Amino acid sequence: MNQNQNIVYIETYGCAANQNNSEILAGILSRAGFIATNNQNLANIIILNTCIVKSKTESKIIRRILDISKETPEKILIVAGCMPETNAKNIKNLAPNTILLGTHHFKDILKLIRDFQEKRLDWKKQESYLNNTPEVKLNLPKKPLNNLISIHQISEGCLGDCSYCKTRFAKGKLYSYPQEEILKSIESDLQQGAREIWLTSQDCASYGLDRGESELIELLKKILALKHKFKLRLGMMNPNNVLPIIEELIEIYKDKKMYKFLHSPIQSASDSVLKNMNRKYKIKQAEEIISKFRKTFPEAVIATDIIVGYPTETLEDNKKNLGFIQRFKPDVLNLSKFSSHKGTEAGKLKVLPIETINERAGELMLAHRKEAKSRKEEYFGKTTKVFVNKRISEGFCEARDENYNIILLKCGKEMLGREASVKIKEIGVHHIMGELTSLL
Helix, strand or coil: CCHHHCEEEEEECCCHHHHHHHHHHHHHHHHCCCEECCCHHHCCEEEEEECCCCHHHHHHHHHHHHHHHHHCCCCEEEEEEHHHHHHHHHHHHHCCCCEEEECCCHHHHHHHHHHHHCCCCCHHHHHCCCCCCCCCCCCCCCCCCCCCEEEEECEECECCCCCCCCHHHHHCECEECCHHHHHHHHHHHHHCCCCEEEEECCCHHHCCHHHCCCCHHHHHHHHHCCCCCCEEEECCCCHHHHHHHHHHHHHHHCCCCECCEEECCCECCCHHHHHHHCCCCCHHHHHHHHHHHHHHCCCCEEEEEEEECCCCCCHHHHHHHHHHHHHHCCCEEEEEECCCCCCCCHHHCCCCCHHHHHHHHHHHHHHHHHHHHHHHHHHCCCEEEEEEEEEEECCEEEEECCCCCEEEEECCHHHCCCEEEEEEEEECCCCEEEEEEEEC
16 A cells, blocks of 8 residues: 555544544554544545434434545545444445445454455445444554543443434444453553543443343442552443442442543433333432432532433423423533434334424523533632643643533643642633642
């Protein structure tokens, strides 16, 4: 492969797991002599690492595929991730020269490119890069976007059967990665200077259940016992799998290395809608988790997800969503308007009028912004300890306090990776402005 054939541009959509997948793709390609670029125009190979959680995102990606294939047909276009697993033939019909790499085959990126260049990629061969084969995405070459933040997937797939979800068709059933591989991967990154560990999956609380019982608590204890200075952020966990381990989980969170951050998606505050969604819990159980967590950690950041406008959602159901936001005041609300996906049970239902969905979404987001800001106002004028983990622009950095609040402050490169004391000067809905008082 000559010099003008090995410049790669990677565009990532979706969650932290997808971000980690892109880091792995970049790492494998970089080790093989490919050159990564942030400029699409310089690249000869373009990789779109896709997400299908929202139909709006899916539509955006399809437009990108069409634009790239029409405007730069000479470039190699690889569509990777969840979309090829569920939309392969549709993508090939729209852009016949597109190459597809399924979510279970990221290790095979070099083989895929080689097969294409050597004209061996007929449809039968292409399908082999789309089948559901367990793949442990650990201890691979990777090119992190931020050397201070180390992302580790602990499993892939889920045990759920949610009526609206298309992602489960791509990710498949739960496959928990071996504990020793996770620990080895984390240890390696910590030795290379990482200071913040993110554990991510479709549902971290389900870790180990495919092997017979929950192993999350055991895994967390082993990670926290590692002899390094770091902070640990635990990713999304579904309420039905959190509840059986909530008491042990709260004890784990008391460790100073743990960010006091809980992401548990409720999706709806109405039991009837939850039943129709095929979610495996009642809203009181989800509320119990948040209540217990907040009782122990009053300032903890709570994140949740709500899907507004599910086809069976009534005005009364939406009032329950509103009531939940007003009572529990989630610090982070990932609000999604219902996406109808073909092939799902919910995709067969009549969609609510878009005006109704927009009105309800606006009402919920307005309430969330009000309640979230009211919680942030409690920080005004206080001095807090933070870890500076990201440079966001010339002269400004992003930091996190122990509760995982975002704190923005003026700083230079020398502050990256440092702990600091800051005084809170300004309050926003989802972030805080701080002023440096001292480096720690």
